[in-house]
Amino acid sequence: MQPRAGNCEYTALGFTIWLRTLRWRRTASMVLPVIFGALATWQIVTQYLPWLAAVLTLLATVVPLVYRASKTDAAIAQFTKLAGTSRICATASGNLPRWVRTKRRSSLKRSSQP
Numbered sequence: 092m093q094p095r096a097g098n099c100e101y102t103a104l105g106f107t108i109w110l111r112t113l114r115w116r117r118t119a120s121m122v123l124p125v126i127f128g129a130l131a132t133w134q135i136v137t138q139y140l141p142w143l144a145a146v147l148t149l150l151a152t153v154v155p156l157v158y159r160a161s162k163t164d165a166a167i168a169q170f171t172k173l174a175g176t177s178r179i180c181a182t183a184s185g186n187l188p189r190w191v192r193t194k195r196r197s198s199l200k201r202s203s204q205p
Contacts, residue, residue, distance in 0.1 A: 103177035110170045113163055120158035127151035 130136055131147035 106174035
């Protein structure tokens with residue numbers, strides 16, 4: 092039973108780390124087009140570096156399309172579900188660090204009191 096508990100714990104950790112990476116990608120895909128668009132319309136850039144303005148405009152239009160084509164939102168939902176399932180597996184097998192077990196007991200005692 093112990094090897095399975097360890098696998099669940101490492102799997103949950105891996106899913107959580109990958110989920111964090113996907114969420115950062117989602118945030119970057121929302122923020123970067125705004126920044127690129129603002130820089131592309133900046134008067135200094137359009138006057139002195141027109142090629143840079145063109146590249147920034149292209150990036151501002153391509154980044155959201157690439158994000159949508161990669162279906163990152165579906166992957167975030169899937170990895171959220173998988174991380175939760177793996178965490179339940181690790182919790183059910185009882186292979187948790189001591190501080191987590193004691194914290195759960197104390198929170199259960201407080202919630203069971205009227």
